[in-house]
Amino acid sequence: MIYNALKSSVIILVVLLFSAISAVAGPTTVNSAQVATDKTKASAGPLVAETSADRTDPQTLGCILPLTGRFAAYGNRALETIILAIGLFDPQKKSPIKLLIEDSESQPERARAAVSKLVRAGVVAIIGPLGSDESEVAAPEAQRWKIPLLSLTQKEGITEAGPYVFRNFLSGSLQVKTLVKFAMGDLQLRKFAVLYPDDGHAPEIMKFFYQEVTRRKGSIVWAEPYTNDQTNFGEQIRKLVGTMEITRAGDEVTDQPPSKTINFEALFIPDSYPAVKMIVPQLVYNDIQGVRLLGLNGWNSRELLAMEDGYLEGAIFTDGFFVESSHPGAIDFVDKFYAAYGREPDVMEAQVFDTAGMAVSIILENKGATRENFRDGLQGIRAYPGVTGQTSFSATREAEKDAFVLTVKDGKIIQVKQGDK
Numbered sequence: 082m083i084y085n086a087l088k089s090s091v092i093i094l095v096v097l098l099f100s101a102i103s104a105v106a107g108p109t110t111v112n113s114a115q116v117a118t119d120k121t122k123a124s125a126g127p128l129v130a131e132t133s134a135d136r137t138d139p140q141t142l143g144c145i146l147p148l149t150g151r152f153a154a155y156g157n158r159a160l161e162t163i164i165l166a167i168g169l170f171d172p173q174k175k176s177p178i179k180l181l182i183e184d185s186e187s188q189p190e191r192a193r194a195a196v197s198k199l200v201r202a203g204v205v206a207i208i209g210p211l212g213s214d215e216s217e218v219a220a221p222e223a224q225r226w227k228i229p230l231l232s233l234t235q236k237e238g239i240t241e242a243g244p245y246v247f248r249n250f251l252s253g254s255l256q257v258k259t260l261v262k263f264a265m266g267d268l269q270l271r272k273f274a275v276l277y278p279d280d281g282h283a284p285e286i287m288k289f290f291y292q293e294v295t296r297r298k299g300s301i302v303w304a305e306p307y308t309n310d311q312t313n314f315g316e317q318i319r320k321l322v323g324t325m326e327i328t329r330a331g332d333e334v335t336d337q338p339p340s341k342t343i344n345f346e347a348l349f350i351p352d353s354y355p356a357v358k359m360i361v362p363q364l365v366y367n368d369i370q371g372v373r374l375l376g377l378n379g380w381n382s383r384e385l386l387a388m389e390d391g392y393l394e395g396a397i398f399t400d401g402f403f404v405e406s407s408h409p410g411a412i413d414f415v416d417k418f419y420a421a422y423g424r425e426p427d428v429m430e431a432q433v434f435d436t437a438g439m440a441v442s443i444i445l446e447n448k449g450a451t452r453e454n455f456r457d458g459l460q461g462i463r464a465y466p467g468v469t470g471q472t473s474f475s476a477t478r479e480a481e482k483d484a485f486v487l488t489v490k491d492g493k494i495i496q497v498k499q500g501d502k
Contacts (some may be wrong), residue, residue, distance in 0.1 A: 117447055136203050139450050141179040141205035142440055143372050144221060145195045146211055150187025155429065159211055159233065162430045165421055166437035185210055189218045194405065196230070198221040206440055208433075209233055220246045229456045231436050233429075237285070240478040245452075247434045247459050249472060249480040251401035251428060253286045253351075256377045259484040260399050261293040263498060264347060264375060267475070268397070269301045273375075274321050274345040276314070279306035280351055286351040286377070302345045314360050318367045321348075348372050353379035361392045374399065378428065378484075386492060394492075399484040402431035402469050406485070408447050414468040428469075435467035 087280055107374055144163055147156035160182065168370030170178040181204050183195035192215035206229040212220050213236040223230035232239050232248045240246045263269045277283045284306075291301055305317040322343050348364070349356055357380060364372075376398035386392065403413055404425050414434060418426040426434070439462060449455035460478065464471040470482045486498035 085428060087188075094195070094299045099377060100348065108140075112357075112483050118354075120405055122213060137205050137413050137452055138179070139202045139447075139455075140177050140444055141181060141204050141412040141435075142444070143181045143199035143202070145183045145185050145207060145209035145215070147187040147197070147215070148182075148184040150363070152186075152212060155457055156185075156187075158430055159209075159408040159433045161422060162426070163208060163437045163449070166434045167441055174313060178441060185215050187212075187215075189214045192216075193218040193222045195219070196228070197226060200226045202227050204228070205233065205444070205449050205452055208437055208440060212362050213239075217452050227451050227458055230460075231440060233280075233433060233436065244478070245456055247480075248263060248477040249439065249474075251378065251438060251469075251484065252431050252479075253282055253377070254289045254365040255480070256294050256399040256484045257286060257289040259486060260349075260375060260377065260397070261290065261297060261299075263482070264397065265294070265297050265299055267344045267498075268347075268373065270346045271346045273301050273349055275301060275304040275346050275349045275351075276317055276321070277304065277306055277350070278356070279308050283351050290349055292350070295472060307478060314322075314363050315367065318363060318369065321345075322367065322369060343369065343372065346373060347375050349375040351377055351379075352380045354385040357385070363498070365392055381428075381494065386489065386494070391492065398426055398487055399496075401428075402428040403485045403487060406496055408468070411468045427452055431469050435469050435472060438467060439465055439472070 106270065110210050126163060138482060144160065147153055147160050148160065161385055163180065164170070167178050167180060168176075169180070181202055183199055185192040185195055190208040196219050207219075207223060208231045211233045215233045216234040216236060216239050220230060220232060220239050220242035224245050229244055230246050231251050232246060234248065235250055235251060235252050240248050247317065264273075273290075275287060275290065277287050287304060291304075294301055303321050305320050306461050307317050348369075350360060352360075357376065361374065364468070367407045374393065374396040378398070378400040380396070380398040381403075382402045382464075402411070404411075404427075406412070411431075412429065415425060418424075418430070418434075439459065442457040443449045443455055446458075446459075448458035460474055465473070470485070473481045475481050483498070484495060487494055488497045489495075
């Protein structure tokens with residue numbers, strides 16, 4: 082159903098209610114009945130008393146999000162999305178699920194402490210934290226308490242903390258697998274070159290790309306790094322194409338033109354759209370033509386298309402969600418989200434929606450009577466029909482899915498392949 086303005090105001094009330102009592106020890110509980118009746122209890126103390134750590138309410142989920150601090154904007158958007166996914170204000174669903182909220186204050190140690198607080202409050206599983214630093218400390222804490230944790234981070238290897246830690250979030254390795262699968266399968270490309278920034282996550286992405294291409298019997302003929310503050314990429318481009326500035330014959334310098342050797346079919350640039358907007362015109366200036374351009378979700382912006390002469394026509398890149406997707410579930414999600422919050426959801430919110438949706442499905446199907454049962458329910462998820470594509474969990478509890486494959490056609494970003502298996 083489409084949420085109306087009244088329900089939007091009620092959702093805002095939940096956030097205000099949380100803010101009013103966040104300083105009080107103990108998590109905040111939210112359910113559809115309490116929002117209507119407990120408006121005036123903000124100063125009365127915590128809504129749920131702590132219980133012993135071995136007691137569990139199979140219908141209560143916890144979440145750890147940065148609702149204050151430097152990442153508060155992201156955390157509050159994630160909380161709004163979780164509320165929407167649980168259906169707390171949908172009278173047709175009449176959700177029995179309660180949500181206990183802990184503010185990490187954008188601090189890792191607060192996130193770690195929030196895990197034990199939610200455990201004692203009796204939650205059956207925890208959604209969050211949001212971000213790498215907080216997840217790094219919360220994951221081993223969740224494993225220590227043996228409570229399922231659905232981490233919302235791009236950080237690779239977070240599930241190595243143990244069998245109670247899961248991750249459903251867009252990672253670089255997942256995107257690279259989808260990109261290479263499409264490039265080498267659908268487009269039949271075999272030879273690649275790479276231009277990549279030498280800091281941040283890009284070197285790790287470069288490693289994933291090399292492994293995936295070679296696994297599929299392709300080759301990377303050249304890889305060239307550049308600095309993050311660079312604006313002139315001429316030197317790197319000339320190295321890619323083997324350009325010689327002069328040709329020597331004996332001891333004499335001839336005036337022969339430079340020799341260009343373009344022995345690759347596609348160029349992978351794992352950077353965001355501002356850098357791509359600088360690099361692509363310089364490729365054209367150096368006469369690099371007939372090469373397919375490849376990227377990841379940092380390319381997915383209308384700002385990328387603010388280029389003239391169609392330089393990016395045919396470029397291929399990935400993302401975890403496409404707001405203009407033709408998938409019925411995605412269309413319904415975008416409609417509900419826009420009606421509730423007056424804006425389109427982004428990829429982070431789509432992934433949070435699916436994460437909460439999987440948790441809800443386990444509760445409603447009575448698969449999570451205990452935390453161990455809940456963990457087994459997560460591990461057994463196969464082809465969950467989410468708005469970010471069909472999702473399963475691997476043996477290492479990493480989400481398995483294909484990212485969305487997007488391209489530029491006639492000056493517009495369009496979807497060429499659905500994000501599913």
